[in-house]
Amino acid sequence: MTTINDIARIARVSKATVSKVINNYPGVKEETRRHVLNVIKEYNYWPSSVARSLSTNKSFTIGIFEPVRINNFFFREVFEGIESVLGEEGYDILYLTNKLWENSWLKFSFKEKCINRGVDGVIMMGFGRVNLSEFDGLLNSNIPTVFVDLDLVGSNTSYVTSNNVEGAEMAIRYLAGLGHKKIAMIKGPAGFKLANDRFTGYQKTIHELNLEYNPDWVFSGEYSMETGYDAVNKIIKMRNRPTAIFAEDMIAIGAIRALRENGFSVPEDFSVMGFDNIELGLHYGLTTINQDRNGLGEAASRLLLDIINKKSFSPVILPVELIERDTCRSI
């Protein structure tokens, strides 16, 4: 491998001079600069970012932790947003794995892993509100950190999220506008801010609009079709049935399938309203709330860069929008 020493020797200058040329620093005669640049090009030299990181304490890498593997496509799209913004700024993205932790002679947590790898900042996604103490190290450190969909803040920590409360409110208002007064909700996994916020929006709006609130109409479960099936199986046995069902897309699709399999029609017998706008929803004509997953990733990266540059630490909450398709009807 060609190093800065090779270049210095060949160009008959000191390595300090080569360094100045590489970094476009002043204090080098134009003639010398050109000469050094020629040698660099001729030998196809590229400085080692490892060595550079060591001396500057800046690595141009951002770490990502993403342990939970629910909901593949979701994080994938967030990731694309992250990558596009950070890439433009010259950062690469280090996917931090934690498989080895258990075997290690000294267990280490998020913070230690970040320090060990020398990342300039870290994005945390896919974490629920369980075991929050896991994050203590990070929050108390000065490592710039951005959480996606988890509202944690600290000296150098902030978060981004979609406006899930408002999204749920939009959904309920829309259903109410169609004449629905009995609306069920199938919540996502308990402990996740996402799911909690959506439920909050649901409750709040039910109250504001004076709709019927019935605890029996509130279900909860994993983010899967199963959960929709289970809830529908209970709903159809009820004497006092809701007329509309509000649930996250994957669950909503499970519900639609279950309803159809039981001889009900959507939206004739039940209206179904989703949340997320996953691609699959298109194939079911699912009316839903769209959240901008790419935008979430972009916002996360930009916020992280702002934290790194000490420019801004304010959480970012992204707007959502209602997408009208064919699974809700007015009654």
Added chain:
Amino acid sequence: MTTINDIARIARVSKATVSKVINNYPGVKEETRRHVLNVIKEYNYWPSSVARSLSTNKSFTIGIFEPVRINNFFFREVFEGIESVLGEEGYDILYLTNKLWENSWLKFSFKEKCINRGVDGVIMMGFGRVNLSEFDGLLNSNIPTVFVDLDLVGSNTSYVTSNNVEGAEMAIRYLAGLGHKKIAMIKGPAGFKLANDRFTGYQKTIHELNLEYNPDWVFSGEYSMETGYDAVNKIIKMRNRPTAIFAEDMIAIGAIRALRENGFSVPEDFSVMGFDNIELGLHYGLTTINQDRNGLGEAASRLLLDIINKKSFSPVILPVELIERDTCRSI
């Protein structure tokens, strides 16, 4: 940040001794070892992998290039396979972005980026057979490299892929077994080994079984529903129509939708056979060929580790299997 010097000073030993303790090297009295370990734990010290990389020339990072963003879910699942294997071995994964390249004062290619970042190896995925010269640098370097779905080999380069030829053969034999003699194929994007191999298997088997080969029944396009729509629009206008359609899942689903929209029934009027087994296929009851995407990632990582350790360089070709659902019928 706590460094090895701090630990050495506090423990009243030399940094060499601390280093030996960290790496479990011999030549340290048990008593000293324990003492140093205690100090390390007390001060929550973790060695900097940046500094370590610099001196050992080994970074425990694997790079990934994945420029094309077709087919999200596919790479996501491959990635999971990669991560699970490499994570176990203590590697982290560096997503290499190339957004900054154009602006850079010296353009650099895959090889230079790898050298610059000091990765121990690199996995290339999502590349087609276009501009193969882009890879010259990598192939001629001694950087361990594994391609996914592109059959490039070099001194330290190999590849993994599913057995796409055989998969196509299975598909055609299955359709022929159901009595189909006129089978159309909608190919994926030209230039990709994946798509080429599948077409090869199709052609070969058509010949072997003495089925009708009609160039008009061969279509080609992007990996999208659109492509399926377009092909079907042509097929239904033909006088001599095929009775079965073979295409990659997303395209096949487009075809199914197009057929239905035009008043045809699947599988009554046309049998449709997919390839890939994407999740969406389930919702259409699509009969298809499954390829093990997780396994592809695992195989890629293991092969890469083998190349790094100079143990094996042989390409890996993974078997596929036929999944029977509801879109093909016997005639």
Added chain:
DNA sequence: TTTTAAAGGAAAACCGGTTTACAAGCTGGG
């Protein structure tokens, strides 16, 4: 021509580790 300031470049220290060479201390055999 001499004085002085500015510009250019080299030398050396540093970042946090690893590794090699060597010295000191201890043990046991003759």
Added chain:
DNA sequence: CCCAGCTTGTAAACCGGTTTTCCTTTAAAA
């Protein structure tokens, strides 16, 4: 009691960059 040989630990060099300090040129001003 002395010396060989093993064990333990230290000092120093090194990895490939950056940055500070300082010396040497060169050009401008007096």
